[in-house]
Amino acid sequence: MIEVIESAPLNAVQDLGRLGFRCFGIGRSGAMDRLALAAANALLGNAPDAAGIEAQLFPLVLRFTTDTLVAVTGADCGARLDGRLLPPFWAMPAKAGQELELSPPTDGLRGYVAVAGGIDVPVVLGSRSSALRDGFGGFQGRMLQSGDLLPIGPAPARTTRDAAGFGAASPWQALSRPACGDAEPGDITLRVVPAGEYEQFDEPSRAALWAQPWVVTTQSNRQGYRLQGDHALLRVRPLEMRSHGIVPGVVQVPPSGQPIIQLSDGNSAGGYPKIGVVIDADLWRVGQAAPGRRLRFVPCTPALAREAERELAGYLGTLRRQAGYLRRAAA
Amino acid sequence: MSSPVVTLEQPRVSLCGGSALLLEAEGPLALPTQMGIWNLTDEIRAWPGVLDLQPGMNNLLVVLDPLEGDAEAISARILARWAEIPRERALGRLIEVGVVYGGEGGMDLMELCEKVNLSPTEVVALHSAPEYVIFAPGVSPGFGYLFGLDQRLFCPRRKEPVLRPAGGTVMIGGAQCNLGAPRRPGGPVANPTGWYVIGRAQDVPVPFDLAMDPPNRVSLGDRIRFRVERIEA
Structure with missing residues (x-):
């Protein structure tokens, strides 16, 4: 078991999300940075769909009631295991009774904690993700709070060859940054496929979508990010749309002209015009973009x-293979 | 005459991401078209590279495997099948719910009346006349988007969403209307919406229950009739 000693609100059990139940109006949920959670599972040799903990408000303090392997990924939350600092994207053995503490990250937004065997909450409609609005999935359909006891799934008893554990290159280092001509070093660049209503926007708006920085506002959460740019996005002739299904990454433009990126807990359907969609492979970058951060959109196909x-997939495959050499059977 | 609602002359498939597609049907919002959408949903479910499907209002979202799904090839295949898919299908059961229009539970009734230039009595008469069909799933498990709204009640969504109490809300947004599920114990007290709440339904049946398999207790194609309990000022 993992005992939650302390948890700020909004931290919850997540996996890669729920698929196949859109016909009931149920969206994906799941980790905002799915790549970080997948990396944690790869380091531990877990199944790719194993659940972990998404931490987005801090502190998060956990105590292990049993010996296990633990991995911390995502934003560098200065994780400490019984006071000992762990580097980001790190896996190491944890002993029964030890405590893991995550603090607010200086860069990035969301940290992930996974254990060998995964968090073994019941699978509801094909996933262990927390569907917080509808109150199901994850741990009792709600955010974590102190006193919660999270079951750990079965896993072979393993430890690491080096007692200090082992780490991996973060995806920021390992993956190529989408190229964007005049982006500043701190800007997060995202590949965007033009969507159904792209052509309905006037020429200056279409140009501004790609040319200007979009600042993440404080009205940004797991449902979606509201962005702010100098030039509002306007349509030539506003038409009322028919409601349709929406996936995470859809960039909707309400009448204000300031776009919203729909994310993991976003509405599964809606009717605002969509100018583009952030590709799945870049959504993890959005999940780590804190308010105030500048986003840049790059055209994609x-x-x-x-x-x-x-x-x-190549990054995760390499991680999984290399991690296999760095773990060994526990004595 | 120009319509305030998008109407396509030809069906189209557009990108809804690198790995999702949206089929939008041609013509005005119609029941036979939606029957075709439901039939196509059943058929596409078995296609390789397709992970999930979601019917909308005369449209269909097709979620592809980001690695395996070939958006270009599947787009062409969807359009080819759409041209041939039968546009008929049996409707489901009739659900009747009583509604108190206006008052505290329907706080936007007067505002909607001004927008559509009708009296509360006229709005309620037009709203409670048809038998609505559950066309598509909504933003949460429930009664989904309803088809059948009299076009005199069409009213563009608000520019900015507002917070409205959850549970049995009867709402109009654009050319659509809906019925909110009863409030879930422990669930949110209010939800953000750009739609107009014109009434509140009493004794709404629970549309979705995870203790059941399958969990949905209403289905696409089921019908809803609103019975006027009373109109409040």
């Missing part, structure tokens, strides 16, 4: 999106 997806 489905073929390039699949290429980006293959690059992610």
Whole structure:
């Protein structure tokens, strides 16, 4: 078991999300930075769909009631295991009774904690993700709070060859940054496929979508990010849309002209015009973009999106293979 | 005459991301078209590279495997099947719910009346006349988007969403209307919406229950009739 000693609100059990139940109006949920959670599972040798903990408000303090392997990924939350600082994207053995503490990250937004065997909450509609609005999935359909006891799934007893554990390159280091001509070093660049209503926007708006920085506002959370740019995005002739299904990454433009990126807990359907969609392979970058951060959009195609997806799969495959050499059976 | 609602002359498939597609049907919002959408949903479910499907209002979202799904090839295949898919299908059961229009539970009734230039009595008469069909799933498990709204009640969504109490809300947004599920114990007290709440339904049946398999207790194609309990000022 993992005992939650202390948890700020909004931290919850997540996996890669829920698929196949959109016909009931149920969206994906799941980790905002799915790549970080997948990396944690790869380091531990877990199944890719194993659940972990997403920490987005701090502190988060956990105590292990049993010996296990633990991995911390995502934003560098200065994780400490019984006071000992762990580097980011790190896996190491944890002993029964030890405490893991995550603090607010200086860069990035969300940290992930996974254990060998995964968090073994019941699978509800095909996933262990927390569907917080509808109150199901994850740990009792709600955010974590102190006193919660999270079950750990079965896993072979393993430890690491080096008692200090082992780490991996973060995806920021390992993956190519989408190229954007005049982006500043701190800007997060995202590949965007033009969507159904792209052509309905006037020429200056279409140009501004790609040319200007978009600042993440404080009205940004797991449902979606509201962005702010100098030039509002306007349509030539505003028409009322029919409601349709929405996936994470859809960039909607309400009448204000300031776009919203729909994310993990976003509405599964909606009717605002969509100018583009952030490709799946870049959504993890959005999940780590804190308010105030500048986003830049780069045009993309489905073929390039699949290429980006293959690059992610390659990164995770390498991580999984290398981690296999760095773990060993526990004595 | 120009319509305030998007109407396509030809069906189209557009990108809804690097790995999702949206089929939008041609013509005005119609029941036979939606029957075709439901039939196509059942058929596409078995296609390789397709992970999930979601019917909308005369449209269909197709979620592809980001690695395996070939957006270009599947787009072409969807359009080819759409041209042939039968546009008929049996409707489901009739659900009747009583509604108190206006008052505290329907706080936007007067505002909507001004927008559509009708009296509360006229709005309620037009709203409670048709038998609505559950066309598509909504933003949460429930009664989904309803088809059948009299076009005299069409009213563009608000520019900015507002918070409205959850539970049995009867709402109008654009050319659509809906019925909110009863409030879930422990669930949110209010939800953000750009729609107008014109009434509150009493004794709404629970539309979705995870203790059941399958969990949905209403289905696409089921019908809803609103019975006027009373109109409050």
